[in-house]
Amino acid sequence: MWTEEYDCLIIATGARPLLPSVEGLGLKGIFPLRNIEHSQAIKAYIQNYQPRHAVVVGAGYIGLEMVENLLLYGCQVKIIEKAPHILPNMDPDLADHVHSYMQSKGIEILTDSSVTAFKGPEQVKEVVAGKGIFPADIVILAMGVLPNSGIAAQTGIALGAGGAIRVNERMETSQPDIYAAGDCATVKHLVSGQEVYIPMGTTANKQGRVAGENAAGGNTTLKGVLGTGISRIMELEVARTGLSEHECQILGIEYISQTIKSVTRAPYLPDSGSIYVKLIVEKTSHRLLGGQIVGYAGAGKRIDTIATALHTGSKIEDLYDLDLAYSPAFSILTDPVVIAINQFRSVMGGV
Amino acid sequence: MWTEEYDCLIIATGARPLLPSVEGLGLKGIFPLRNIEHSQAIKAYIQNYQPRHAVVVGAGYIGLEMVENLLLYGCQVKIIEKAPHILPNMDPDLADHVHSYMQSKGIEILTDSSVTAFKGPEQVKEVVAGKGIFPADIVILAMGVLPNSGIAAQTGIALGAGGAIRVNERMETSQPDIYAAGDCATVKHLVSGQEVYIPMGTTANKQGRVAGENAAGGNTTLKGVLGTGISRIMELEVARTGLSEHECQILGIEYISQTIKSVTRAPYLPDSGSIYVKLIVEKTSHRLLGGQIVGYAGAGKRIDTIATALHTGSKIEDLYDLDLAYSPAFSILTDPVVIAINQFRSVMGGV
Numbered sequence: 001m002w003t004e005e006y007d008c009l010i011i012a013t014g015a016r017p018l019l020p021s022v023e024g025l026g027l028k029g030i031f032p033l034r035n036i037e038h039s040q041a042i043k044a045y046i047q048n049y050q051p052r053h054a055v056v057v058g059a060g061y062i063g064l065e066m067v068e069n070l071l072l073y074g075c076q077v078k079i080i081e082k083a084p085h086i087l088p089n090m091d092p093d094l095a096d097h098v099h100s101y102m103q104s105k106g107i108e109i110l111t112d113s114s115v116t117a118f119k120g121p122e123q124v125k126e127v128v129a130g131k132g133i134f135p136a137d138i139v140i141l142a143m144g145v146l147p148n149s150g151i152a153a154q155t156g157i158a159l160g161a162g163g164a165i166r167v168n169e170r171m172e173t174s175q176p177d178i179y180a181a182g183d184c185a186t187v188k189h190l191v192s193g194q195e196v197y198i199p200m201g202t203t204a205n206k207q208g209r210v211a212g213e214n215a216a217g218g219n220t221t222l223k224g225v226l227g228t229g230i231s232r233i234m235e236l237e238v239a240r241t242g243l244s245e246h247e248c249q250i251l252g253i254e255y256i257s258q259t260i261k262s263v264t265r266a267p268y269l270p271d272s273g274s275i276y277v278k279l280i281v282e283k284t285s286h287r288l289l290g291g292q293i294v295g296y297a298g299a300g301k302r303i304d305t306i307a308t309a310l311h312t313g314s315k316i317e318d319l320y321d322l323d324l325a326y327s328p329a330f331s332i333l334t335d336p337v338v339i340a341i342n343q344f345r346s347v348m349g350g351v
Numbered sequence: 352m353w354t355e356e357y358d359c360l361i362i363a364t365g366a367r368p369l370l371p372s373v374e375g376l377g378l379k380g381i382f383p384l385r386n387i388e389h390s391q392a393i394k395a396y397i398q399n400y401q402p403r404h405a406v407v408v409g410a411g412y413i414g415l416e417m418v419e420n421l422l423l424y425g426c427q428v429k430i431i432e433k434a435p436h437i438l439p440n441m442d443p444d445l446a447d448h449v450h451s452y453m454q455s456k457g458i459e460i461l462t463d464s465s466v467t468a469f470k471g472p473e474q475v476k477e478v479v480a481g482k483g484i485f486p487a488d489i490v491i492l493a494m495g496v497l498p499n500s501g502i503a504a505q506t507g508i509a510l511g512a513g514g515a516i517r518v519n520e521r522m523e524t525s526q527p528d529i530y531a532a533g534d535c536a537t538v539k540h541l542v543s544g545q546e547v548y549i550p551m552g553t554t555a556n557k558q559g560r561v562a563g564e565n566a567a568g569g570n571t572t573l574k575g576v577l578g579t580g581i582s583r584i585m586e587l588e589v590a591r592t593g594l595s596e597h598e599c600q601i602l603g604i605e606y607i608s609q610t611i612k613s614v615t616r617a618p619y620l621p622d623s624g625s626i627y628v629k630l631i632v633e634k635t636s637h638r639l640l641g642g643q644i645v646g647y648a649g650a651g652k653r654i655d656t657i658a659t660a661l662h663t664g665s666k667i668e669d670l671y672d673l674d675l676a677y678s679p680a681f682s683i684l685t686d687p688v689v690i691a692i693n694q695f696r697s698v699m700g701g702v
Contacts, residue, residue, distance in 0.1 A: 061678070202677045205684050222672055230676035239676050301649070304656045304675045304686070311673055312663040321573055322662055323541070324655045325581035325590050326553045327412070333556050335655070
């Protein structure tokens with residue numbers, strides 16, 4: 001009995017950086033960025049060699065967050081992204097605002113381009129990408145992560161989306177008494193109902209609790225996640241939740257999207273800044289499917305309002321009169337998220 | 352036909368400051384604060400007379416927001432509030448954090464005390480309140496507002512909560528073709544279902560749109576509001592939505608409340624600060640009833656998450672796994688609102 005209660009395993013092997021399989025990857029000055037050791041190594045290299053040209057490969061949150069720090073160290077920064085636009089988990093129209101902003105700060109951005117080689121002799125000196133060769137004294141690899149699911153695969157445990165370990169709502173794998181949780185595991189998307197691989201700390205934390213409770217004899221579940229994410233990119237705040245247009249297209253979901261431009265707080269205040277809010281709604285059911293935000297200080301965490309509405313399965317017309325907090329220091333009279341919601345009145349009809 | 356379509360009236364007479372009926376109210380240096388003219392008069396008086404002792408009567412949002420400005424002009428500030436605690440629309444436990452904070456900044460606070468007289472000869476010099484007489488070179492009256500419903504009452508239009516003009520979801524008064532909207536009108540509380548008088552710009556804006564559309568031949572409604580409010584009081588952000596404990600008690604609603612203390616963002620960041628989140632849940636139905644927040648920068652607008660959950664009529668157990676945005680600059684891994692929600696797991700049971 002004692003033995004049986006403890007005869008279970010939780011696989012929490014996490015994820016590892018996705019690295020390009022190209023010539024010159026072993027040169028000095030090329031760093032993945034996944035943990036504190038990586039960041040310490042990057043910092044030490046910058047202090048020792050004072051690189052002039054920095055190249056960031058991958059224009060997701062991690063890559064773009066690195067840019068600010070590289071600028072602060074006096075680097076000229078180039079971003080190389082293989083997708084057609086930066087912030088590939090957002091839609092191009094919203095990502096474009098970030099693109100223009102970063103360009104205005106002197107950052108070069110190369111999209112639709114994969115790195116094909118790094119050139120040394122010993123330390124990295126050049127990056128070959130797309131049709132160009134670019135100077136590079138330091139390279140940050142921020143191309144995303146791969147689940148450490150090898151141990152599971154080798155023992156016959158089923159894998160799922162993104163090659164991660166397939167788990168159900170109780171974090172059970174295909175093998176009895178073996179659980180998985182965190183960046184090595186799949187999760188269900190609450191809006192699409194699909195199995196997805198969206199490795200995030202928030203999800204890992206929730207999955208860990210569920211796996212632990214169930215492994216200890218409890219009975220709890222994680223129904224799913226929304227893939228809510230947020231990032232500060234220099235002065236801009238960027239956030240998303242639920243499905244993007246691109247994801248809707250892949251899933252064959254018919255949708256209507258609306259985007260508004262507004263301000264983060266009363267425009268007569270010195271720290272008021274612009275904010276874009278995009279909402280995506282299912283055409284037939286009127287169900288909210290997702291949202292994206294780009295804007296200045298105070299913009300990003302407004303995504304939580306959208307995430308909460310998604311979590312409760314709200315239809316857009318149920319949200320028209322949302323009573324959000326207003327005072328000039330925090331918002332304009334009608335919160336930008338509610339302005340975005342009300343764009344659907346004319347499209348969906350009133351109530 | 353033409354005449355009939357336009358034979359309607361929208362009453363939007365607003366509200367006026369509530370003033371104490373006491374001796375000396377007409378002395379110079381005593382100001383209500385309701386509009387721009389008031390604020391200009393206050394500013395001119397301060398510049399002309401450089402008052403040393405300022406007294407603020409009323410410790411709601413407006414009164415407490417004034418304190419910072421009076422301090423900046425070099426005044427010693429005393430607050431006089433007739434309720435047992437400051438911020439009477441919040442519960443005392445949360446308001447106490449603001450009380451302690453303000454005291455630590457040298458502000459004197461007198462609760463449970465009504466002003467009984469102002470003393471001159473010509474300009475105000477003293478305020479009599481409770482059992483004391485206090486020096487006062489300037490007095491700000493921020494005791495709340497009264498609806499300007501006299502015109503309606505005189506013509507036989509029914510009044511409701513707080514003496515405001517009673518309207519239904521279409522903003523119709525008791526008289527056909529006469530609508531009312533804004534600070535002169537009642538509104539329905541979405542959580543209690545009761546008619547209330549909560550004059551706020553957000554509500555006025557929504558009601559104005561509904562009255563206007565219906566008066567112009569449309570057919571639209573405002574289902575109700577949550578009384579969501581927010582204020583910045585020096586460095587603190589204060590917010591509330593839905594029902595407070597006190598309101599639940601008046602309504603005879605059995606509830607459970609939980610309060611947590613957490614931080615606004617990753618504690619290793621310089622701008623991380625403490626945040627208190629209080630949630631109130633109906634005992635039998637498990638329905639979320641209200642929430643209150645006090646904390647440093649980034650705390651206040653988190654009330655919108657709670658307001659959205661209230662708006663959708665969520666039960667607390669439906670919110671346990673809310674997927675809110677995390678990145679160190681914006682939150683700790685589990686957002687403080689979600690930490691507060693999860694306090695109910697042990698009380699309400701898991702799912």
